[in-house]
Amino acid sequence: MVSEIRTDDHVRGPADGELVVVYADFTCPFCAVAHERLSERPGVRRVFRHLALKTKHPRAVAVARAAEAAALQGAFWAFHDAVYADQGRVEDPHLWALAERLGLDVARFDADRRSATVAERVQRDTQEAVLAGAMRTPTFFRDGAPDTDLYNDLVRTKR
């Protein structure tokens, strides 16, 4: 089981929408597809949490931490959407440029993404997902349990 909405969660969608907790990786192409397809569904209230496996992609953890640094300046979803729209640019210079484009204080962004607080946040989400049974990115949870049907529909179905 994973926890329901927390006060520090990243949430978007209507307050009375169907709650979907998405554990995802910014460097994972399946996660980008799932993001696009989930965005097409009306009435979904989405929670984003990190499933950043350090061995999966060399930039998985770094980009997750950068997203949390952007969140500290109120730009989590803008950062989220921008990275998923352009996953080929996730090295440090790309992240600095993105932070600047989003109007962030780049020096603060750079310090925050290397902070222990941000590292612990990403680690917390990832550990929680794995210990609740997540075995791939992305993993969707509904009612606290992994929802394979939603994964198959959003990720595995050809369109």
Next chain:
Amino acid sequence: MSDHGAPPQAGSHRFALPAGTPAPEFSLATEDGGTFTQDDLRGQTTVLVFYPFAFSPVCTDQLQVYEEVLPEFERRGAKLYGVSTDATWSQAAFKQQLGISIPQLSDFEPKGAASRALGAYFEPAGMTNRAIVVFGPDATVLWSYVADSPGDLPGANLILDALDAAEDEERAA
């Protein structure tokens, strides 16, 4: 492309060997050219993670996810090993590419002999099944699992729950 099945749930799975079964004789090849046998199970809890093939995408996910929570296994005194019928050289390359630390054991020659003895061989495809066998420090089976399909991935939580349950039983005994 086939769909992924529903995630396995605790208590509703097939098992490779019944709990309490003493380890049969078996021999697997280690990465450094040595052997790993039933005698190496003694002294600590051992989790053998059988997977079909090195470099297949699903296996990649499985070992990378387990790697993420290795401290949870260590906290319970358990040591993980990956087991497949790939040659040690292939397993070493696989491990290196994944960037994982989980040691690999090869059941290459005679192919699948150890996996068959441990109830973890998938005869229809001539490969190790998606299976897990957990041995206690006395080399008897604590828990085991065989996937309904080799594409189904057992979550780390299933193994950790089994380790916790075994410890609870031991305390209660």
